[in-house]
Amino acid sequence: MTEKAEAVLNHMATLDDSDLKGLDADALKLAEMGYKQDLARKYTVLSVLGVGFSLTNSWFGISAALVTGINSGGPVLIIYGIILIALVSVCVGISLSELASAYPNSGGQYFWTNELAPRRYANFASYLTGWFAWAGSIFTSASIALAVGSAGVGCWVLSHPDLLVVALSSNAGVVLTGCSTFKSWHVFVGYQVVNILAFFFNCYGRTLPLLGHISLWTSLISFFIILITVPAKAPTHQHAKFVFANFVNNTGWSQNGIAFIVGLINTNWAFACLDCATHLSEEIHHPEKMIPVAIMGTVAIGFFTSWTFSIAMFFSMTNVDDLSATSTGVPILALFYQALGSKSGAVALEALVMATGIFCLVSCHTWQSRLCWSFARDRGVPFSSYFAVVDRGTGVPIRAHFMSCIIVAIVGCLYLGSSTALGSVIAACIATLYISYSIPVVCLLIRGRNNIPHGPFWMGTLGLVSNIVLLVWTCFTLIMYSFPTLKPVEASNMNYVSAVYGVLILIIFLDWFIRGRHKYRGQAQRHDEVAIAVEQSGHGDAGYVVH
Numbered sequence: 209m210t211e212k213a214e215a216v217l218n219h220m221a222t223l224d225d226s227d228l229k230g231l232d233a234d235a236l237k238l239a240e241m242g243y244k245q246d247l248a249r250k251y252t253v254l255s256v257l258g259v260g261f262s263l264t265n266s267w268f269g270i271s272a273a274l275v276t277g278i279n280s281g282g283p284v285l286i287i288y289g290i291i292l293i294a295l296v297s298v299c300v301g302i303s304l305s306e307l308a309s310a311y312p313n314s315g316g317q318y319f320w321t322n323e324l325a326p327r328r329y330a331n332f333a334s335y336l337t338g339w340f341a342w343a344g345s346i347f348t349s350a351s352i353a354l355a356v357g358s359a360g361v362g363c364w365v366l367s368h369p370d371l372l373v374v375a376l377s378s379n380a381g382v383v384l385t386g387c388s389t390f391k392s393w394h395v396f397v398g399y400q401v402v403n404i405l406a407f408f409f410n411c412y413g414r415t416l417p418l419l420g421h422i423s424l425w426t427s428l429i430s431f432f433i434i435l436i437t438v439p440a441k442a443p444t445h446q447h448a449k450f451v452f453a454n455f456v457n458n459t460g461w462s463q464n465g466i467a468f469i470v471g472l473i474n475t476n477w478a479f480a481c482l483d484c485a486t487h488l489s490e491e492i493h494h495p496e497k498m499i500p501v502a503i504m505g506t507v508a509i510g511f512f513t514s515w516t517f518s519i520a521m522f523f524s525m526t527n528v529d530d531l532s533a534t535s536t537g538v539p540i541l542a543l544f545y546q547a548l549g550s551k552s553g554a555v556a557l558e559a560l561v562m563a564t565g566i567f568c569l570v571s572c573h574t575w576q577s578r579l580c581w582s583f584a585r586d587r588g589v590p591f592s593s594y595f596a597v598v599d600r601g602t603g604v605p606i607r608a609h610f611m612s613c614i615i616v617a618i619v620g621c622l623y624l625g626s627s628t629a630l631g632s633v634i635a636a637c638i639a640t641l642y643i644s645y646s647i648p649v650v651c652l653l654i655r656g657r658n659n660i661p662h663g664p665f666w667m668g669t670l671g672l673v674s675n676i677v678l679l680v681w682t683c684f685t686l687i688m689y690s691f692p693t694l695k696p697v698e699a700s701n702m703n704y705v706s707a708v709y710g711v712l713i714l715i716i717f718l719d720w721f722i723r724g725r726h727k728y729r730g731q732a733q734r735h736d737e738v739a740i741a742v743e744q745s746g747h748g749d750a751g752y753v754v755h
Contacts, residue, residue, distance in 0.1 A: 234312075234493055241313055242734035243490075243585065251417050251492040256502040258420030260485040263348075263571035266290075266510030267431050267517040268564045269478025272355040274521075274539040278531050280471030280693060282456025283522045289468075289475035290518060294511040296681050297479040299674035300642075301507045303649055305500035306671050308486045309663025312495035314582040316486040317341055317644045322586075322731045324651035324660065331730035332720065333647055338583045339716045341483070341644035342612075345576035347637030348481055349403070349616045352572055354623070354634065356565035357398030362538030363555045363562075364394075366545065369535075392624060399620045406569040407613045413603025416574060423567035430560035431513050434544075435520050437557065442524035442547040451522040458532065460695030470691050476638050478514055482506060483645065484571065487578040500665035576612040581605030586729040590719065632704035639689055639705070640712070642682040649675045 235245040251259075270286060281289070304317075313319040318338030325333040409419060439445070461467045485502035489495040525531070526546040534542035540561065544554035583589055584596035599606040622630040652660070653675060667674065694701040 234490075234495065237312070238490060241311075241319075243313070245490065249491055249493050250414065251420070251488055253492070253498040253501055254424070255417035255420035256485050256488050256492055256498060257505050258422075258424030259416075259488065259571045259574055260482075260502045260506040261509050262420065262423035262427060262564075262567050263481045263484045263575060264479060264506050264510050265427055265564060265568045266478045266514035268427065268561060268568055269480075270475065270514045270518055271540040271561055272359075272565075273474030273478055274531070274543070278528060278539050279456065279458040280474070281468045282454055282528060283451050283518075284453065284455040285468055285471045286475060286518045287452060287515070287522070289472050290478075290511065290515050293472070293475045293479045294507065294515075296677060297482060297507045297510070298504075299677035299681075300482055300645060301503045302667050302671055302674040303678045304483055304486060304645060305503045305665045306663070306667060307648060307652070308489065308499040308503070309496045309665035310660055312486075312489040312499060312663075314487050314490045314578055315586070316483050316489075316579070316582075317648050318583060318586075318588070320648035321651055322734075324648055324655050325731075326651075326654070327732060330732075331725070331728050333651065334586075334730060335588055335720060335724050335728050336716060337644050337647045338579075338586075338588045339712070339719075340640045340647075342576065342579045342583060342589075343712055344637050344641035344644060345481075345572065345579050346612065346615050346619065347633055347640065349406075349569060349572045349576055349612075350619045350630070351477065351634040351637055352565060352569045353399045353403045353406075353616065353620060354395070354630065356402045356562050356569065357395050357400075359538050359541065359558055359562050359565065360398045360402075361394050362536035362541045363558050365536045366541060366551055367555060392627065396620060396623050399623065400617060402566060402569060403613060403616055403620065406566060406573045407609070409570040410573045410577060410604065410609055411602055411606060416604070419567070419570060423564075423571060426567055427564045428513075430564050431517060433560060434557055435517060438524045438544065438547045439520050441549075441553075442526070443549070444526060445523050446525055450525075451519060454528075456528060459693060466691070469688050470693050473635060473638060473685075473689050473693075476685070476689075479507070479510060480638055480641060481572070481575065483641070484575040487575055487582065496663045497665070500663075573609065573613060576616075577605055577609035580608035580612050584608060586734075587727045588724070590723060592727070628700055628702065629704060632708050635689060635703065635705045636708040636712070639682070639685045639709070642678070642685055646679050646682045649678055 234249060238245055270290070273286070307320045308316070311320050311323055315322075315338070318334050318341060321337040322330050322334035410416065455464060455468075457464050457467045459467045459470065461470070482503055485499050485506070489499055492498050521540070521543055524547045525543055530546065531539040531542050536542060538558070541554055541558045544557045545551060548554055548557070580589065580595060581598070584592040584594075586592075587596075589595060595605070595608045595611060597605065597607055619630070619633055622633060657672060657675075690703060690706050692701060692703045
């Protein structure tokens with residue numbers, strides 16, 4: 209018998225019938241899956257929605273996407289790209305919600321894959337999914353830290369015009385490199401400061417639900433303040449044709465269609481990370497009902513805020529070229545300055561964007577730590593026994609949290625060597641997450657959608673259509689988001705995202721063959737452990753069921 213089986217057996221053997229009756233249905237269902245209730249169920253649906261929306265935070269994502277979106281499609285890309293990505297995100301949300309409702313577990317997509325895949329391939333498919341999901345969360349944290357760090361430096365540059373700044377295009381957008389007294393390490397320092405700040409916010413479990421509420425309201429209040437202030441103070445307003453029909457192509461691609469497609473990565477980034485809420489399934493009551501509400505609510509609020517924000521900003525814009533060439537490297541900050549005519553006012557509005565971004569990164573740290581911790585429970589990462597621990601004092605998986613943040617900090621060091629390299633890593637966050645969503649969906653379709661126990665959220669035919677859209681879109685992003693964003697292609701603007709995929713896959717396969725295939729705790733082992741524990745504890749009729 210494995211150590212895990214003995215732990216489950218020993219835990220169950222100490223319970224009598226009255227103890228088992230005292231456990232709520234959520235804990236019992238988790239025990240059926242082969243896991244103990246290690247985390248307190250302290251979240252409400254509103255706080256989970258707060259974490260989920262704060263991470264996706266579409267209007268914040270669009271404000272950062274203006275960096276490259278303004279050159280790769282202009283208003284047309286942003287306005288219609290949001291509609292397209294929102295429709296895709298509805299399908300992604302439905303696909304994730306159905307599985308989260310049927311299998312509520314903090315492991316999310318890697319756990320679903322392990323349950324749904326053919327037994328022969330379940331362990332490797334699950335292992336692969338877990339690595340792609342965790343890597344996607346790390347890359348997302350890096351992208352948010354870079355956006356907030358760059359915004360902070362942009363505010364400093366606007367307030368200190370004596371600094372000479374050159375804006376260079378890269379896969380991550382317009383990034384800052386230094387001339388005179390301004391150096392690239394300024395952005396690097398901002399990146400690391402924001403990463404450290406978000407780390408400390410996640411070190412005490414009892415405050416996290418409150419932070420979820422605060423981050424949600426910070427985002428919405430900041431959104432409405434900017435939405436009202438910028439159009440009201442703008443000296444002139446653009447006509448509707450500019451907002452809804454003005455296409456800008458400064459990419460070097462002769463085909464506007466290609467320019468639009470490669471620019472979609474910006475709006476797509478604003479709707480990424482929809483799986484965040486699923487990794488809080490063991491920290492909320494009735495997750496089979498509440499998690500789908502949080503996921504679909506995130507998409508709905510994200511579309512409303514991002515679309516109205518974009519329309520308001522484009523109507524308030526004075527000169528597109530000035531935004532593209534802004535010395536701050538932050539077009540949304542330049543837009544605020546155009547509208548208000550005041551540096552202090554522009555910095556104040558950008559501070560609201562940065563506050564939203566910081567809470568966005570806090571939610572991202574929550575997400576990546578839960579992914580690392582839950583994956584470590586099943587020995588999916590090296591030194592799993594160390595990272596699969598929930599600290600009793602803080603109530604969070606502090607070791608998994610710390611390691612994830614260290615990796616984010618290391619990824620940020622790429623900026624000192626090459627902003628293009630870091631931009632490619634960040635671009636990989638979208639495709640890696642879509643891959644982690646697609647693998648369990650493929651397994652679901654192979655098994656048959658009606659051959660699994662359905663949860664309360666089940667959409668029937670619409671769910672099938674959503675599954676197909678998700679798979680098609682994943683293939684689309686893998687191919688099209690690998691294209692260079694600028695032509696002519698040079699070493700300084702090349703899209704190295706394919707190399708990022710290659711390095712990630714190499715790491716995954718090396719760990720699998722060296723360690724993972726021998727130690728990974730998969731479907732068969734979990735089910736056997738639960739069966740052993742039920743049989744030997746003598747409580748087979750108390751609600752513990754072997755699937």
